[in-house]
């Protein structure tokens with residue numbers, strides 16, 4: 001089975017800084033919930049940005065959904081098919097209300113207004129966020145914004161998910177709810193998390209980024225649903 005993502009020998013340095021990634025490899029297979037850990041500043045978010053073409057590596061290759069991706073145009077499809085939930089929800093949410101934020105992606109993909117609103121209802125319902133529908137986005141709490149960010153991404157029906165610290169600002173009950181949601185989703189996902197309990201609950205495989213490369217794949221601890 002060929003991977004959804006196959007990153008090989010990735011090197012990257014922010015301009016004027018020391019290298020962050022020195023030959024990192026990452027593969028994501030259908031049905032996996034791959035947890036990526038590593039200390040603060042190890043380069044985890046950087047690697048997700050390289051997967052989606054938001055940053056370009058100085059060396060190495062990015063293959064996504066069966067094709068090597070190099071030029072900016074190659075990554076348009078990657079970003080449509082791989083839903084990226086950013087570390088900071090304020091980078092993701094920009095509409096006045098929750099419903100408008102969740103509808104934005106489907107409308108952008110060419111859905112009609114009625115289709116987009118049906119997707120909004122279904123997505124908010126799945127995440128237990130129906131009561132948030134008409135809330136003013138920028139007035140939501142940090143944890144509420146995080147869940148709405150996930151809703152905006154799921155509304156675009158992506159083939160894979162890239163989640164950067166999804167439990168930040170979530171209380172225990174909401175974290176449990178998020179675990180339930182992620183375990184039910186059919187999409188393969190890469191999840192960055194510093195929370196070992198969360199990782200233990202969701203990971204089908206864990207890798208660690210250290211000194212710019214991926215180390216010590218941990219043994220599989222759960223079996224994923226096959227998509």
Ligand SMILES: Nc1ncnc2c1ncn2[C@@H]1O[C@H](COP(=O)(O)OP(=O)(O)OP(=O)(O)O)[C@@H](O)[C@H]1O
Pocket residue numbers: 014015017020038039040041042043044045046047
């Ligand atoms: N735009 C930038 N310009 C310069 N340096 C940057 C930039 N963005 C990130 N960095 C630096 O690159 C390094 C890797 O950052 P990155 O956010 O990828 O780490 P991370 O592993 O996700 O960290 P954390 O767990 O703290 O979120 C850090 O030292 C960070 O300060």
